[in-house]
Amino acid sequence: TAHAKTRVLTNCFWPPQHYMCTQVLPTWGKWVKEATDGRVTIQIPPKSLASPPEQWGSVEKGIADAAVQFNGFVANRVTGPLVAMNPFVASADAPAMSEALWDTYQKFFADEYKGVHALSMWVITPAEVYSQNDTPINSIDDLKSRKIWALPGTVANLMKKVGVGVVAGPAVQANEVISRGVVDGHIGLSPVSIAAFQLGPYTKSMTQFKTRIYSTSFSFVMNEKKWAEISPEDQAAITAVSGAKFARMAAQFWVNGDKAALERFKSEWNIPVIQADEAFENALKAESKFLTAGWIKRANDKGIDGQGAYDFYVNRVAELSKF
Amino acid sequence: MQSVARAVLPRILSVLEAISAILLFTMMALTFVDVIGRYVFTAPVFGAAEMIQFLLAMTIFGGLSLINAHDSHITVELFEPWLQKRFPRLQPILVQTFSVGVMTIIAWQLTVFAIEAHEIGSFTVVLEWPLVVVAGTVAGLSVVSLIVQILGLFLLDDPEWRGDHGDPL
Amino acid sequence: MSTALIGFGILLLLCFFGFRVGFATLLVGLVGFALERGWSPALAMTGQQIMDDAMSYNLSVIPLFILMGVFIYRADLSKDLYTAAYSGLGRFRGGLALSTVVACAGFSAVSGSSVATAATMTRVAMGPMRKYKYHDSLSSGTIAAGGTLGIMIPPSVPLVIFGIVAEQDIGKLFIAGVLPGILLVALFMGAVAVVVRINPEAGPAGEPLDPEEARRAQRAVWPVLALFVLVLGGIYGKVFTPTEASGIGAVGAAAIAFMRGHLRSLTEWRDALVEATKTTATLFIVIFGALVFAQFINLSGLPYDLVDIVDNFELSGTQIVIFVMFIAILMGMVFESIGILLLLVPVFLPSLFAAGVDMIWFGILVVLVTELGLITPPIGMNVFVVRSVMPDIKLGHIFKGVVAFIVADVIALVLVFWLPEIATFLPKLME
Numbered sequence: 001t002a003h004a005k006t007r008v009l010t011n012c013f014w015p016p017q018h019y020m021c022t023q024v025l026p027t028w029g030k031w032v033k034e035a036t037d038g039r040v041t042i043q044i045p046p047k048s049l050a051s052p053p054e055q056w057g058s059v060e061k062g063i064a065d066a067a068v069q070f071n072g073f074v075a076n077r078v079t080g081p082l083v084a085m086n087p088f089v090a091s092a093d094a095p096a097m098s099e100a101l102w103d104t105y106q107k108f109f110a111d112e113y114k115g116v117h118a119l120s121m122w123v124i125t126p127a128e129v130y131s132q133n134d135t136p137i138n139s140i141d142d143l144k145s146r147k148i149w150a151l152p153g154t155v156a157n158l159m160k161k162v163g164v165g166v167v168a169g170p171a172v173q174a175n176e177v178i179s180r181g182v183v184d185g186h187i188g189l190s191p192v193s194i195a196a197f198q199l200g201p202y203t204k205s206m207t208q209f210k211t212r213i214y215s216t217s218f219s220f221v222m223n224e225k226k227w228a229e230i231s232p233e234d235q236a237a238i239t240a241v242s243g244a245k246f247a248r249m250a251a252q253f254w255v256n257g258d259k260a261a262l263e264r265f266k267s268e269w270n271i272p273v274i275q276a277d278e279a280f281e282n283a284l285k286a287e288s289k290f291l292t293a294g295w296i297k298r299a300n301d302k303g304i305d306g307q308g309a310y311d312f313y314v315n316r317v318a319e320l321s322k323f
Numbered sequence: 324m325q326s327v328a329r330a331v332l333p334r335i336l337s338v339l340e341a342i343s344a345i346l347l348f349t350m351m352a353l354t355f356v357d358v359i360g361r362y363v364f365t366a367p368v369f370g371a372a373e374m375i376q377f378l379l380a381m382t383i384f385g386g387l388s389l390i391n392a393h394d395s396h397i398t399v400e401l402f403e404p405w406l407q408k409r410f411p412r413l414q415p416i417l418v419q420t421f422s423v424g425v426m427t428i429i430a431w432q433l434t435v436f437a438i439e440a441h442e443i444g445s446f447t448v449v450l451e452w453p454l455v456v457v458a459g460t461v462a463g464l465s466v467v468s469l470i471v472q473i474l475g476l477f478l479l480d481d482p483e484w485r486g487d488h489g490d491p492l
Numbered sequence: 493m494s495t496a497l498i499g500f501g502i503l504l505l506l507c508f509f510g511f512r513v514g515f516a517t518l519l520v521g522l523v524g525f526a527l528e529r530g531w532s533p534a535l536a537m538t539g540q541q542i543m544d545d546a547m548s549y550n551l552s553v554i555p556l557f558i559l560m561g562v563f564i565y566r567a568d569l570s571k572d573l574y575t576a577a578y579s580g581l582g583r584f585r586g587g588l589a590l591s592t593v594v595a596c597a598g599f600s601a602v603s604g605s606s607v608a609t610a611a612t613m614t615r616v617a618m619g620p621m622r623k624y625k626y627h628d629s630l631s632s633g634t635i636a637a638g639g640t641l642g643i644m645i646p647p648s649v650p651l652v653i654f655g656i657v658a659e660q661d662i663g664k665l666f667i668a669g670v671l672p673g674i675l676l677v678a679l680f681m682g683a684v685a686v687v688v689r690i691n692p693e694a695g696p697a698g699e700p701l702d703p704e705e706a707r708r709a710q711r712a713v714w715p716v717l718a719l720f721v722l723v724l725g726g727i728y729g730k731v732f733t734p735t736e737a738s739g740i741g742a743v744g745a746a747a748i749a750f751m752r753g754h755l756r757s758l759t760e761w762r763d764a765l766v767e768a769t770k771t772t773a774t775l776f777i778v779i780f781g782a783l784v785f786a787q788f789i790n791l792s793g794l795p796y797d798l799v800d801i802v803d804n805f806e807l808s809g810t811q812i813v814i815f816v817m818f819i820a821i822l823m824g825m826v827f828e829s830i831g832i833l834l835l836l837v838p839v840f841l842p843s844l845f846a847a848g849v850d851m852i853w854f855g856i857l858v859v860l861v862t863e864l865g866l867i868t869p870p871i872g873m874n875v876f877v878v879r880s881v882m883p884d885i886k887l888g889h890i891f892k893g894v895v896a897f898i899v900a901d902v903i904a905l906v907l908v909f910w911l912p913e914i915a916t917f918l919p920k921l922m923e
């Protein structure tokens with residue numbers, strides 16, 4: 001075709017050495033280049049062009065052409081993708097959750113992404129519950145007696161509801177709080193993040209629920225005008241290597257990361273993994289109902305079939321999950 | 324205009340000084356109370372870190388108004404004395420126009436940021452306060468910084484008024 | 493790559509012609525970014541970047557450490573620190589200069605600023621040194637150089653800024669500064685010894701001190717030591733974050749000032765707080781400018797081009813570090829420390845990472861180089877500070893006086909370069 005070459009400036013807000021910047025986005029770039037016979041290429045700047053909460057905004061304004069947005073920061077813009085961030089909908093199989101989210105997006109809230117083009121969305125490995133003293137966390141009462149660092153949003157709100165003393169903050173500040181003994185437990189990080197934030201030495205045990213307490217979802221979005229510059233033929237080619245394919249590829253990095261981290265739990269830090277009592281899990285689930293109801297209401301207000309999307313996502317995750 | 328500036332500016336600045344002093348003091352006190360609360364009473368201040376972040380932004384722009392008014396910004400005084408001798412009128416005009424121009428861009432874009440935060444309905448991450456409250460205050464202080472900077476231009480010929488050039492540690 | 497270099501060229505010119513450093517850097521960055529991405533993205537990026545950095549938790553240590561320095565400055569400690577040092581060293585040849593170095597080190601341990609250290613020490617130490625007929629070049633040179641200890645011995649604002657630009661742990665950087673700081677004190681004392689050996693008239697010995705006076709002054713050392721141990725120990729033991737340490741440090745400094753009869757009125761508090769706010773703002777406008785400029789550099793491709801150059805020529809980490817040091821020394825001739833850190837480090841960050849350079853070590857090296865910049869001609873901030881307090885000294889005399897200390901600085905640089913453990917040993921113990 002007569003179309004000129006298009007270069008997509010793709011931002012990566014993680015630290016430059018993170019696999020998102022060194023592997024996931026470059027792999028997608030390779031796929032895009034191959035699928036479009038080199039007509040579309042990507043460029044990743046050496047350092048992030050905007051802070052994590054501002055990724056979507058910076059794509060909208062053309063600061064970058066494409067970027068990844070943690071959906072928790074854009075709850076004011078989109079509600080749909082937060083279905084995956086409801087309490088107790090997660091499994092350990094992040095690629096399965098990712099595909100389920102992409103399917104739910106296409107079926108229930110494809111109209112919600114305004115001002116940007118949604119390339120993909122994915123879910124990372126779930127958060128677990130960690131104790132920082134010798135007693136593993138395995139009951140509501142025990143939880144209540146502690147000070148807990150929690151990821152803002154779902155987890156922090158659930159803990160506040162239960163009556164726990166909460167120190168909340170962005171994941172990147174977790175080390176500041178957790179390593180200094182400010183709290184005696186933390187909730188919101190997956191094992192790979194424990195390793196990445198060097199929290200192994202400060203963590204004594206991990207409690208795992210059958211249905212995981214929480215997971216995090218991301219949107220991969222592109223500037224609408226930039227997307228329109230690309231020929232329909234190349235758009236189709238890019239779509240084929242984005243969506244669920246990209247989502248699974250990205251999520252797999254977290255699965256691999258978790259695996260490696262859990263090895264270090266055993267060999268390096270001596271952190272036992274404990275299965276949660278059913279009573280504990282059920283009690284927390286019951287406490288968390290208000291959060292799910294809140295999400296469904298917000299989705300309904302946005303014109304999304306909230307209950308339908310929630311049920312579809314939960315079933316799809318169960319269907320696709322292999323572990 | 325010079326007499327107006329001479330009459331008005333010191334009063335505005337004394338209010339701004341008081342505001343900046345209170346902001347920085349609060350920042351110090353909050354950090355201290357949070358640490359003591361944590362170790363002595365096992366009761367940290369929820370969202371202390373985020374409040375400190377907001378106080379920082381406000382302190383900076385409160386302080387910026389004070390240094391803008393006296394033009395006590397950091398400079399590299401390499402050719403400046405030489406230039407000032409050769410172009411005693413032109414050099415300061417160019418430099419000051421430049422400073423005011425850039426400050427206008429800053430105040431304008433911070434205002435745009437605050438308006439957008441309001442339109443999108445952004446909330447702060449931990450405390451879940453409306454972002455516009457914080458961003459709006461910061462933008463407001465940046466506009467004030469611009470206004471006192473322009474007022475200060477009328478007094479810059481007065482060596483008593485003019486500040487030192489920067490205190491870069 | 494060429495756009496970035498043109499950008500740097502224009503920026504230097506603007507700065508040399510007297511345009512305010514922060515505003516000039518911001519505008520060049522904005523225009524450069526706009527040429528790559530368009531005007532409205534560039535403007536939006538500027539607003540985002542400023543709002544973001546103004547609200548950065550990590551950067552909040554800066555005003556609090558500045559405030560700590562202001563309180564300490566107002567506590568009038570410098571005279572007692574000087575007298576205490578004099579009681580031990582005064583009777584040696586060059587003893588007053590040696591005392592000055594030690595007192596500077598003590599002041600540096602509770603203040604993050606080299607300017608404050610130099611200014612306060614000029615007021616305290618020039619008088620006695622003149623009384624004993626010290627040559628002005630030795631006394632003023634000692635103070636100008638001793639002042640630079642302020643940014644190597646923790647707490648240090650430049651180390652904080654390096655930590656933020658290079659995404660390194662500020663606590664580790666502070667701990668890393670301890671041994672090089674001690675090394676510098678030793679080398680500066682050596683420099684004094686060499687000068688008075690060559691020219692004994694430059695610094696005669698002082699008279700012994702009245703023991704009562706000495707004891708009184710020595711008592712002032714304890715609160716300083718206690719505050720240093722509290723702040724650094726708290727960071728080292730991970731009892732609190734650097735931001736919290738700065739808050740504790742500021743409160744502690746205020747307490748010391750109060751105990752010594754200062755900060756007893758609202759006006760005094762207000763003056764101190766306003767002074768710290770102003771210094772904070774002066775600094776942040778440069779930081780904002782540099783971060784906008786860094787986004788232009790980020791898009792210009794220069795950092796990746798440098799990575800390619802490193803690859804193509806198979807340069808080692810040490811070779812890049814030497815190259816960066818060389819540029820930093822050149823920049824240090826005219827720029828103050830913060831400008832160098834903010835402009836230079838982001839450009840080389842990817843290639844330094846690619847070459848596997850230890851960034852804590854590198855941070856200490858860069859700060860050593862910027863210390864050098866504070867006393868080298870034509871523009872040496874600390875030399876100017878000493879001069880502004882003592883206008884009757886000729887600038888040339890001070891620059892002549894700092895030569896021995898420049899040599900000492902270079903020796904320190906070479907030592908830390910060849911023996912990275914001087915910087916990395918203590919922070920490694922933290923892990």
Ligand code: NA
Pocket residue numbers: 599600601602603604605641642643644645646647648
């Ligand atoms: Na210091």
Ligand code: NA
Pocket residue numbers: 824825826827864865866867868869870871872873
């Ligand atoms: Na210099």
